[in-house]
Amino acid sequence: MNTIVCVKQVPDPEIPPAKFKIDPETKKVIPPAGVPPVISVYDERAVEAACRLKDKHKGKITVISMGSGKASDVIKHTISMGADEGFLLEDQAFENLDSFGTAYVLAKAIQKIGGYDLVLCGRQAADWGAGQVGSILAEILGIPVVTLACDIQAADKKFRVKRTVKDGFEVLEAPMPSLVTVSSEIGLPRLPGGVGLMLARKKQIPVWKAQDIGAEASQLDKANAHTEITGLSVPTRKTECEMVTGGTPGEAGVNLAEKISKLI
Amino acid sequence: MASREVFWNIPYGYVIYVLAAIALTFWAFGFYRRYQLWHLGKPDDSSKNIGKRIPVFIRTTLVDVLAHRRFLRDPYPGMMHLIIFWGFIILLLASAVDAVTHYIIGHIIGTPYLWFKLIVNIGGLLALAGIIMAAYRRYVSKPKRLNTLLDDGIGMALIAAMLITGFMVEGLRQAATELTLHPDWAVWSAGGFLVAKAFADMSQSSLLFWHWSLWWFHSVLALAAIIYSGLVFSKLQHVVVSPLNIFFRSLGPVGSPAPIDIENAETLGAATIKDFTWKHLLDLDACTNCGRCQDACPAWATGKPLSPRKVVQDLKVHMLKAANNQANQSDSAPTLVGEAPSEAEIWACTTCAACQETCPVYVEHIVKIIDLRRNLVLAQSKMPETAQLMLRNMQSRGHPWAGVQSLRLRGDWTSGLELKILAEGDSANTLFWVGCTGALVERNVAATLSMTRVLKAAGVDFAVLGEVETCCGDPARRAGYEFQFQVMAEQNIEIFKNHQIKEIITSCPHCYHTIKNEYPRYGGDFKVVHYTQLIADLISQGRLKLASKLNSILTYHDPCYLGRYNGVYLEPRRVLEAISKPRLEEMGRSRNTSFCCGGGGGHMWIEEQPGTTKINQMRMEDILKTGAETVVTACPYCLQMFEESIEHKQMKDSLKARDLVEVVEAAMKQS
Incomplete structure (x- = not known):
């Protein structure tokens, strides 16, 4: 079974929000220097999902990432986890694309790779959190999409996908090929083993430019973007602490429950 | 002239040499079979x-074998041994x-003979x-750390029987000879004399017969003990294997595992007993199951499943199983982790x-x-x-602290301090790591x-790496994630070399070690000092002056x-005494x-398993016993x-935890 996983590099989510700066001119986020970007957490779980399927059914995992040169570290990380191959989509024309533009570039790369049974994405990116690319990508590729997966099983040329919903989960069936976006409920990603780390060290990550994947300039034109950033600000966080008391621990518990019930 | 005849009453006594041979x-055969067992393991540097x-062996023999330094830390069993x-x-x-x-002069004669007897x-x-x-301890008082096997009883019985029959033989000979002829000689044999007295009434012929019988019984018993220890590989065998193990003991740093050759490693860590080196298998046989390690182990003391004694003994069982399988032509050695030792123990x-x-x-x-962890x-x-x-953080962030604990970025602490922060191309002699x-x-x-502040006050010229500094790799290595350690070691060595660093001051003993x-094995040879050594030097050189107004009872905890x-x-x-x-x-x-x-071995991050108490809380009891106001x-x-344990005990007002350097700074300020 051949799987293609789309991953994104994001600023380390561990960075405290106050450390970010915003450039008002370009409307860009400037993360603090010296903290290397990491793989988006949900995307790493998508890689884990792919590795679990590979453990069971063999096949090949190809990882693609659109981003700058440092994103090749993120791809190497997925190779150390168990991916077989990775491509970095890097071009000036790819910078500042919105979800539609990103999905277009990814779709072009996926079409170039071809021969896939499954495309996996994280449920959303850990930085912008739009959660759009997966669905748009499926639309462009013309394949079904199942979002928020917490378990993926493959049998008889079909996928059985367990999907988290508000009050539990539902199980859907999808044909091959399909696109699935993976949620964190799938479980912790594996720690790269010795062999994986060894392979990743030596692996060359080819870079594909717009012309390599046949991406048309018109599609990447900013004028065609569906979204526009009008403002950007660092959220201010306020914490207030209130001690809930009661005559007995039981009473305190009741008072706490009342407080919480008013908040939800 | 006082003397005695060797082989008295023992015609054909020389037969004993034949029997001894x-x-x-038999013993050598048994030992050879055991030697082959050790060679199930991989090669080891120890043979070089x-x-x-x-010289190391001679020193260790003097101190730890002849003088029993390590034994005597525990007085009763130490004295006993x-x-x-x-x-x-x-x-x-x-x-x-x-x-x-006997073959030169017959036997010692005169006064030396009497002293010899005594x-x-x-x-x-x-x-x-x-x-x-030993018998009282093992079978009556039964301390918890002893795990008594049949062999312990057999060994003890053999030794006791040899000693008692020895005295009997001597006593019977004296009863037949010295007791009547030279009672003044006989008293020099304190033990034999008592036996001689007891049998003084026996007829001469009976004395001769019983002496002869017991002499042979005593001799055969000694030879039987040799055969038994060789063939069964009894605990008695430790008289040979323990010195051997001391001879081949690691001369390298404590607890440092061998590097893994990333490119060519066939197995990662120890999956089966054959993945250990022969020296580690020799260790298993040198262990006498005495349980001192178990008594010293903080995990065991706080109710965790780990006993170092049991780990070694369990591995020994694996070694025997593997040898057995090999003998039955099935080449497979059983997987180590699972049945014993368990993951929880490791x-x-x-x-x-x-x-x-x-x-x-x-x-x-x-x-x-660590080798078992590596495989896992x-x-x-x-x-x-x-x-x-923790390991994921090491891999993606270059340090083990992530998540709620850490709200700082690497270089934050340097802000406003006017330190020399090394940028690319800069060089410095001394680095504060x-x-x-x-x-x-x-x-x-x-x-x-x-x-x-202390370093500046003493005029030490040093630089720091600021946000470029990463982890030294210690937590990854102790947790078995060797590759990550090697990557970090190589990276750091390169950084040190790029900045022409000669000397490194460390504040963390784990980085120090x-x-x-461990870096020298990866090509990093630097002069490394721990700050406690540096400050002690600065004080003795008079570069740091400390006031004497720190009124406090202190106790010092030695980091492992x-x-x-x-x-x-x-x-x-020395630093604390200078205040x-x-x-x-x-x-x-x-x-x-x-x-x-x-907190060691990765346990700053690896959650402590449930037990009877936490290790830091048990240590807190030791601290409280001293009556100290500051640890x-x-x-x-x-x-x-x-x-954390002060917080847990809600003792913030009566007990403070301080880093030594903080105490030094406090003492400086008042001068």
């Missing part, structure tokens, strides 16, 4: 450097003297007293080295445990979730800032990686018997562990 052949080993040991050394030498002199008798009595102590170790420090025969537990982590991806989180904990965790950053003792791993016990105490007012109260367990804080340590992990 037979017994030794024999020339370097000899000491008197059995010296008793038998005397008896062995005496037999040798008998045998040799000394030999004292030897026998000492050994007998020791055996009685992850409970804090690598504090208390077990290794106490082991009289120099068994190395830590490297074995690298080959099987099995580890506690908290270990995985801060360490992840000292750079990222609020409480420890306070100590780091203290450190920079890693950079000083500074003390047991590197033998730095004196310098921190004259405070009183230094030592804990019951200090210096090389210091009890771990619970001083020189390790960021220990500091955090103590802060």
